[in-house]
Amino acid sequence: MKKEFAVIGLGRFGGSICKTLSDQGMEVLAIDIDEEKVNEYANVASHAVVGDSMDEGVLKSLGIRNFDHVIVAIGDNIQASILTTLILKELGVEKITVKAQNDYHAKVLSKIGANFIVHPERDMGRRIANNMISNSVLDYLELSEEHSIVELVASKRMAGNTLIELDIRAKYGINIVAIKRDRDIIVSPQASETIQEGDVLIVIGADADINRFENKFASA
Incomplete structure:
Protein backbone atom coordinates (compact mmCIF):
# COMPACT_ATOMS: atom_id res chain seq x y z
CA MET A 1 0.00 0.00 0.00
CA LYS A 2 1.44 3.35 -1.05
CA LYS A 3 2.11 5.87 1.68
CA GLU A 4 0.96 9.43 1.21
CA PHE A 5 3.37 12.27 1.91
CA ALA A 6 3.01 16.04 1.86
CA VAL A 7 6.06 18.25 1.39
CA ILE A 8 5.68 21.88 2.41
CA GLY A 9 8.40 24.10 0.97
CA LEU A 10 10.01 23.30 -2.37
CA GLY A 11 13.52 24.67 -1.98
CA ARG A 12 16.55 22.46 -2.56
CA PHE A 13 15.86 20.32 0.53
CA GLY A 14 12.10 19.97 0.09
CA GLY A 15 12.41 19.54 -3.65
CA SER A 16 14.96 16.76 -3.20
CA ILE A 17 12.64 14.93 -0.77
CA CYS A 18 9.71 15.40 -3.12
CA LYS A 19 11.61 13.95 -6.09
CA THR A 20 13.05 11.02 -4.14
CA LEU A 21 9.68 10.03 -2.68
CA SER A 22 8.05 10.30 -6.11
CA ASP A 23 10.82 8.22 -7.68
CA GLN A 24 10.08 5.54 -5.07
CA GLY A 25 6.46 5.43 -6.21
CA MET A 26 4.99 7.29 -3.25
CA GLU A 27 1.98 9.60 -3.44
CA VAL A 28 3.33 13.12 -2.86
CA LEU A 29 1.51 16.41 -2.40
CA ALA A 30 3.91 19.33 -2.99
CA ILE A 31 2.99 22.67 -1.42
CA ASP A 32 4.68 26.06 -1.72
CA ILE A 33 3.61 29.69 -1.58
CA ASP A 34 5.71 30.38 -4.68
CA GLU A 35 3.82 29.51 -7.88
CA GLU A 36 7.04 29.21 -9.89
CA LYS A 37 8.35 26.48 -7.57
CA VAL A 38 5.02 24.67 -7.63
CA ASN A 39 5.07 24.68 -11.44
CA GLU A 40 8.59 23.25 -11.34
CA TYR A 41 7.37 20.21 -9.41
CA ALA A 42 3.99 19.82 -11.09
CA ASN A 43 5.27 16.91 -13.17
CA VAL A 44 7.29 15.40 -10.31
CA ALA A 45 4.79 15.16 -7.46
CA SER A 46 1.40 13.46 -7.62
CA HIS A 47 -0.17 16.85 -6.90
CA ALA A 48 1.41 20.30 -6.60
CA VAL A 49 -0.48 23.27 -5.21
CA VAL A 50 0.16 26.92 -4.39
CA GLY A 51 -0.77 27.56 -0.77
CA ASP A 52 0.15 29.40 2.41
CA SER A 53 0.91 26.75 5.03
CA MET A 54 0.36 29.32 7.81
CA ASP A 55 -3.31 29.42 6.83
CA GLU A 56 -5.12 26.67 8.72
CA GLY A 57 -8.01 26.82 6.26
CA VAL A 58 -5.70 26.03 3.34
CA LEU A 59 -4.23 22.99 5.07
CA LYS A 60 -7.69 21.75 6.08
CA SER A 61 -8.95 22.09 2.51
CA LEU A 62 -6.05 19.93 1.33
CA GLY A 63 -7.00 17.20 3.79
CA ILE A 64 -3.56 17.41 5.34
CA ARG A 65 -4.49 15.37 8.42
CA ASN A 66 -5.06 12.32 6.21
CA PHE A 67 -1.44 12.14 5.04
CA ASP A 68 0.83 9.51 6.58
CA HIS A 69 3.75 11.92 6.91
CA VAL A 70 4.16 15.66 6.41
CA ILE A 71 7.57 17.21 5.84
CA VAL A 72 7.97 20.91 6.65
CA ALA A 73 10.94 21.96 4.51
CA ILE A 74 10.42 25.72 4.68
CA GLY A 75 13.66 27.62 4.01
CA ASP A 76 14.75 30.67 5.99
CA ASN A 77 11.38 31.71 7.43
CA ILE A 78 11.60 30.25 10.94
CA GLN A 79 8.28 31.81 11.97
CA ALA A 80 6.49 30.14 9.07
CA SER A 81 8.15 26.82 9.91
CA ILE A 82 7.09 26.97 13.57
CA LEU A 83 3.54 28.15 12.88
CA THR A 84 3.05 25.54 10.15
CA THR A 85 4.26 22.78 12.48
CA LEU A 86 1.94 23.99 15.23
CA ILE A 87 -1.06 23.99 12.89
CA LEU A 88 -0.21 20.51 11.60
CA LYS A 89 0.00 19.24 15.17
CA GLU A 90 -3.34 20.79 16.10
CA LEU A 91 -4.95 19.30 12.99
CA GLY A 92 -3.87 15.84 14.13
CA VAL A 93 -1.14 14.97 11.63
CA GLU A 94 0.53 11.83 12.99
CA LYS A 95 4.09 12.20 11.67
CA ILE A 96 5.76 15.55 11.15
CA THR A 97 9.36 16.01 10.04
CA VAL A 98 10.72 19.55 10.12
CA LYS A 99 13.90 21.13 8.79
CA ALA A 100 15.60 23.17 11.53
CA GLN A 101 17.75 26.22 10.82
CA ASN A 102 19.60 26.16 14.13
CA ASP A 103 19.57 24.61 17.61
CA TYR A 104 17.12 27.19 19.01
CA HIS A 105 14.71 26.51 16.17
CA ALA A 106 15.06 22.78 16.84
CA LYS A 107 14.25 23.24 20.56
CA VAL A 108 11.06 25.14 19.73
CA LEU A 109 10.03 22.51 17.18
CA SER A 110 10.60 19.78 19.75
CA LYS A 111 8.47 21.58 22.33
CA ILE A 112 5.52 22.02 19.97
CA GLY A 113 5.52 18.35 18.97
CA ALA A 114 7.56 17.79 15.80
CA ASN A 115 8.24 14.05 15.56
CA PHE A 116 11.49 14.30 13.63
CA ILE A 117 13.84 17.28 13.35
CA VAL A 118 16.60 17.41 10.77
CA HIS A 119 19.58 19.75 10.32
CA PRO A 120 20.53 19.12 6.67
CA GLU A 121 23.24 21.78 6.37
CA ARG A 122 24.88 20.93 9.70
CA ASP A 123 24.67 17.17 9.15
CA MET A 124 26.06 17.40 5.62
CA GLY A 125 28.90 19.57 6.90
CA ARG A 126 29.79 16.97 9.52
CA ARG A 127 29.62 14.15 6.99
CA ILE A 128 31.94 15.96 4.60
CA ALA A 129 34.35 16.89 7.40
CA ASN A 130 34.51 13.30 8.65
CA ASN A 131 35.11 12.03 5.14
CA MET A 132 37.95 14.52 4.66
CA ILE A 133 39.63 13.67 7.98
CA SER A 134 39.94 9.94 7.35
CA ASN A 135 40.52 7.85 4.26
CA SER A 136 38.77 4.92 5.96
CA VAL A 137 35.46 6.76 6.51
CA LEU A 138 33.12 6.39 3.53
CA ASP A 139 29.96 7.78 5.08
CA TYR A 140 28.77 9.22 8.37
CA LEU A 141 25.26 9.57 9.79
CA GLU A 142 24.67 11.30 13.10
CA LEU A 143 22.11 9.61 15.38
CA SER A 144 22.52 12.03 18.30
CA GLU A 145 25.09 14.47 19.64
CA GLU A 146 27.31 11.58 20.70
CA HIS A 147 26.29 8.55 18.60
CA SER A 148 26.62 7.81 14.90
CA ILE A 149 26.50 5.19 12.18
CA VAL A 150 29.72 5.13 10.17
CA GLU A 151 30.89 3.19 7.11
CA LEU A 152 34.54 2.18 7.53
CA VAL A 153 36.79 0.42 5.05
CA ALA A 154 38.47 -2.64 6.57
CA SER A 155 42.26 -2.32 6.53
CA LYS A 156 44.99 -4.97 6.23
CA ARG A 157 45.22 -4.99 10.02
CA MET A 158 41.67 -6.32 10.25
CA ALA A 159 41.86 -8.69 7.31
CA GLY A 160 41.95 -12.40 8.14
CA ASN A 161 40.46 -11.92 11.61
CA THR A 162 36.99 -13.04 12.62
CA LEU A 163 34.70 -10.67 14.50
CA ILE A 164 35.10 -12.76 17.65
CA GLU A 165 38.90 -12.54 17.35
CA LEU A 166 38.75 -8.77 17.01
CA ASP A 167 36.32 -8.70 20.00
CA ILE A 168 35.12 -5.30 18.85
CA ARG A 169 32.03 -5.03 21.05
CA ALA A 170 33.88 -5.81 24.28
CA ILE A 204 27.12 1.94 15.18
CA GLY A 205 28.16 3.38 18.52
CA ALA A 206 29.41 6.39 20.46
CA ASP A 207 31.59 8.75 18.44
CA ALA A 208 34.47 8.46 20.91
CA ASP A 209 34.41 4.66 20.72
CA ILE A 210 34.21 4.64 16.92
CA ASN A 211 37.19 7.02 16.80
CA ARG A 212 39.22 4.72 19.09
CA PHE A 213 38.42 1.75 16.87
CA GLU A 214 39.25 3.66 13.70
CA ASN A 215 42.55 4.96 15.09
CA LYS A 216 43.56 1.42 16.05
CA PHE A 217 42.84 -0.16 12.69
CA ALA A 218 42.87 2.68 10.15
CA SER A 219 46.45 2.22 8.97
CA ALA A 220 47.28 -0.66 6.68
Whole structure:
Protein backbone atom coordinates (compact mmCIF):
# COMPACT_ATOMS: atom_id res chain seq x y z
CA MET A 1 0.00 0.00 0.00
CA LYS A 2 1.44 3.35 -1.05
CA LYS A 3 2.11 5.87 1.68
CA GLU A 4 0.96 9.43 1.21
CA PHE A 5 3.37 12.27 1.91
CA ALA A 6 3.01 16.04 1.86
CA VAL A 7 6.06 18.25 1.39
CA ILE A 8 5.68 21.88 2.41
CA GLY A 9 8.40 24.10 0.97
CA LEU A 10 10.01 23.30 -2.37
CA GLY A 11 13.52 24.67 -1.98
CA ARG A 12 16.55 22.46 -2.56
CA PHE A 13 15.86 20.32 0.53
CA GLY A 14 12.10 19.97 0.09
CA GLY A 15 12.41 19.54 -3.65
CA SER A 16 14.96 16.76 -3.20
CA ILE A 17 12.64 14.93 -0.77
CA CYS A 18 9.71 15.40 -3.12
CA LYS A 19 11.61 13.95 -6.09
CA THR A 20 13.05 11.02 -4.14
CA LEU A 21 9.68 10.03 -2.68
CA SER A 22 8.05 10.30 -6.11
CA ASP A 23 10.82 8.22 -7.68
CA GLN A 24 10.08 5.54 -5.07
CA GLY A 25 6.46 5.43 -6.21
CA MET A 26 4.99 7.29 -3.25
CA GLU A 27 1.98 9.60 -3.44
CA VAL A 28 3.33 13.12 -2.86
CA LEU A 29 1.51 16.41 -2.40
CA ALA A 30 3.91 19.33 -2.99
CA ILE A 31 2.99 22.67 -1.42
CA ASP A 32 4.68 26.06 -1.72
CA ILE A 33 3.61 29.69 -1.58
CA ASP A 34 5.71 30.38 -4.68
CA GLU A 35 3.82 29.51 -7.88
CA GLU A 36 7.04 29.21 -9.89
CA LYS A 37 8.35 26.48 -7.57
CA VAL A 38 5.02 24.67 -7.63
CA ASN A 39 5.07 24.68 -11.44
CA GLU A 40 8.59 23.25 -11.34
CA TYR A 41 7.37 20.21 -9.41
CA ALA A 42 3.99 19.82 -11.09
CA ASN A 43 5.27 16.91 -13.17
CA VAL A 44 7.29 15.40 -10.31
CA ALA A 45 4.79 15.16 -7.46
CA SER A 46 1.40 13.46 -7.62
CA HIS A 47 -0.17 16.85 -6.90
CA ALA A 48 1.41 20.30 -6.60
CA VAL A 49 -0.48 23.27 -5.21
CA VAL A 50 0.16 26.92 -4.39
CA GLY A 51 -0.77 27.56 -0.77
CA ASP A 52 0.15 29.40 2.41
CA SER A 53 0.91 26.75 5.03
CA MET A 54 0.36 29.32 7.81
CA ASP A 55 -3.31 29.42 6.83
CA GLU A 56 -5.12 26.67 8.72
CA GLY A 57 -8.01 26.82 6.26
CA VAL A 58 -5.70 26.03 3.34
CA LEU A 59 -4.23 22.99 5.07
CA LYS A 60 -7.69 21.75 6.08
CA SER A 61 -8.95 22.09 2.51
CA LEU A 62 -6.05 19.93 1.33
CA GLY A 63 -7.00 17.20 3.79
CA ILE A 64 -3.56 17.41 5.34
CA ARG A 65 -4.49 15.37 8.42
CA ASN A 66 -5.06 12.32 6.21
CA PHE A 67 -1.44 12.14 5.04
CA ASP A 68 0.83 9.51 6.58
CA HIS A 69 3.75 11.92 6.91
CA VAL A 70 4.16 15.66 6.41
CA ILE A 71 7.57 17.21 5.84
CA VAL A 72 7.97 20.91 6.65
CA ALA A 73 10.94 21.96 4.51
CA ILE A 74 10.42 25.72 4.68
CA GLY A 75 13.66 27.62 4.01
CA ASP A 76 14.75 30.67 5.99
CA ASN A 77 11.38 31.71 7.43
CA ILE A 78 11.60 30.25 10.94
CA GLN A 79 8.28 31.81 11.97
CA ALA A 80 6.49 30.14 9.07
CA SER A 81 8.15 26.82 9.91
CA ILE A 82 7.09 26.97 13.57
CA LEU A 83 3.54 28.15 12.88
CA THR A 84 3.05 25.54 10.15
CA THR A 85 4.26 22.78 12.48
CA LEU A 86 1.94 23.99 15.23
CA ILE A 87 -1.06 23.99 12.89
CA LEU A 88 -0.21 20.51 11.60
CA LYS A 89 0.00 19.24 15.17
CA GLU A 90 -3.34 20.79 16.10
CA LEU A 91 -4.95 19.30 12.99
CA GLY A 92 -3.87 15.84 14.13
CA VAL A 93 -1.14 14.97 11.63
CA GLU A 94 0.53 11.83 12.99
CA LYS A 95 4.09 12.20 11.67
CA ILE A 96 5.76 15.55 11.15
CA THR A 97 9.36 16.01 10.04
CA VAL A 98 10.72 19.55 10.12
CA LYS A 99 13.90 21.13 8.79
CA ALA A 100 15.60 23.17 11.53
CA GLN A 101 17.75 26.22 10.82
CA ASN A 102 19.60 26.16 14.13
CA ASP A 103 19.57 24.61 17.61
CA TYR A 104 17.12 27.19 19.01
CA HIS A 105 14.71 26.51 16.17
CA ALA A 106 15.06 22.78 16.84
CA LYS A 107 14.25 23.24 20.56
CA VAL A 108 11.06 25.14 19.73
CA LEU A 109 10.03 22.51 17.18
CA SER A 110 10.60 19.78 19.75
CA LYS A 111 8.47 21.58 22.33
CA ILE A 112 5.52 22.02 19.97
CA GLY A 113 5.52 18.35 18.97
CA ALA A 114 7.56 17.79 15.80
CA ASN A 115 8.24 14.05 15.56
CA PHE A 116 11.49 14.30 13.63
CA ILE A 117 13.84 17.28 13.35
CA VAL A 118 16.60 17.41 10.77
CA HIS A 119 19.58 19.75 10.32
CA PRO A 120 20.53 19.12 6.67
CA GLU A 121 23.24 21.78 6.37
CA ARG A 122 24.88 20.93 9.70
CA ASP A 123 24.67 17.17 9.15
CA MET A 124 26.06 17.40 5.62
CA GLY A 125 28.90 19.57 6.90
CA ARG A 126 29.79 16.97 9.52
CA ARG A 127 29.62 14.15 6.99
CA ILE A 128 31.94 15.96 4.60
CA ALA A 129 34.35 16.89 7.40
CA ASN A 130 34.51 13.30 8.65
CA ASN A 131 35.11 12.03 5.14
CA MET A 132 37.95 14.52 4.66
CA ILE A 133 39.63 13.67 7.98
CA SER A 134 39.94 9.94 7.35
CA ASN A 135 40.52 7.85 4.26
CA SER A 136 38.77 4.92 5.96
CA VAL A 137 35.46 6.76 6.51
CA LEU A 138 33.12 6.39 3.53
CA ASP A 139 29.96 7.78 5.08
CA TYR A 140 28.77 9.22 8.37
CA LEU A 141 25.26 9.57 9.79
CA GLU A 142 24.67 11.30 13.10
CA LEU A 143 22.11 9.61 15.38
CA SER A 144 22.52 12.03 18.30
CA GLU A 145 25.09 14.47 19.64
CA GLU A 146 27.31 11.58 20.70
CA HIS A 147 26.29 8.55 18.60
CA SER A 148 26.62 7.81 14.90
CA ILE A 149 26.50 5.19 12.18
CA VAL A 150 29.72 5.13 10.17
CA GLU A 151 30.89 3.19 7.11
CA LEU A 152 34.54 2.18 7.53
CA VAL A 153 36.79 0.42 5.05
CA ALA A 154 38.47 -2.64 6.57
CA SER A 155 42.26 -2.32 6.53
CA LYS A 156 44.99 -4.97 6.23
CA ARG A 157 45.22 -4.99 10.02
CA MET A 158 41.67 -6.32 10.25
CA ALA A 159 41.86 -8.69 7.31
CA GLY A 160 41.95 -12.40 8.14
CA ASN A 161 40.46 -11.92 11.61
CA THR A 162 36.99 -13.04 12.62
CA LEU A 163 34.70 -10.67 14.50
CA ILE A 164 35.10 -12.76 17.65
CA GLU A 165 38.90 -12.54 17.35
CA LEU A 166 38.75 -8.77 17.01
CA ASP A 167 36.32 -8.70 20.00
CA ILE A 168 35.12 -5.30 18.85
CA ARG A 169 32.03 -5.03 21.05
CA ALA A 170 33.88 -5.81 24.28
CA LYS A 171 36.98 -3.76 23.51
CA TYR A 172 35.39 -0.72 21.90
CA GLY A 173 31.71 -0.78 22.86
CA ILE A 174 30.57 -0.58 19.25
CA ASN A 175 28.64 -2.94 16.99
CA ILE A 176 29.18 -3.98 13.38
CA VAL A 177 25.61 -4.22 12.14
CA ALA A 178 26.42 -5.13 8.54
CA ILE A 179 29.28 -5.77 6.14
CA LYS A 180 29.29 -4.71 2.48
CA ARG A 181 31.43 -7.05 0.39
CA ASP A 182 31.46 -6.28 -3.32
CA ARG A 183 27.78 -6.46 -4.23
CA ASP A 184 26.74 -8.49 -1.20
CA ILE A 185 25.54 -7.15 2.15
CA ILE A 186 25.90 -9.35 5.22
CA VAL A 187 23.34 -8.16 7.78
CA SER A 188 23.96 -8.95 11.48
CA PRO A 189 27.18 -10.86 10.69
CA GLN A 190 28.03 -13.91 12.79
CA ALA A 191 30.92 -13.80 15.26
CA SER A 192 32.71 -16.33 13.04
CA GLU A 193 32.62 -14.02 10.00
CA THR A 194 36.13 -13.33 8.70
CA ILE A 195 36.92 -9.75 7.70
CA GLN A 196 38.42 -9.24 4.27
CA GLU A 197 40.53 -6.26 3.26
CA GLY A 198 38.31 -3.72 1.53
CA ASP A 199 35.12 -4.83 3.29
CA VAL A 200 32.89 -1.90 4.22
CA LEU A 201 31.93 -2.19 7.88
CA ILE A 202 28.75 -0.46 8.95
CA VAL A 203 29.45 0.47 12.55
CA ILE A 204 27.12 1.94 15.18
CA GLY A 205 28.16 3.38 18.52
CA ALA A 206 29.41 6.39 20.46
CA ASP A 207 31.59 8.75 18.44
CA ALA A 208 34.47 8.46 20.91
CA ASP A 209 34.41 4.66 20.72
CA ILE A 210 34.21 4.64 16.92
CA ASN A 211 37.19 7.02 16.80
CA ARG A 212 39.22 4.72 19.09
CA PHE A 213 38.42 1.75 16.87
CA GLU A 214 39.25 3.66 13.70
CA ASN A 215 42.55 4.96 15.09
CA LYS A 216 43.56 1.42 16.05
CA PHE A 217 42.84 -0.16 12.69
CA ALA A 218 42.87 2.68 10.15
CA SER A 219 46.45 2.22 8.97
CA ALA A 220 47.28 -0.66 6.68
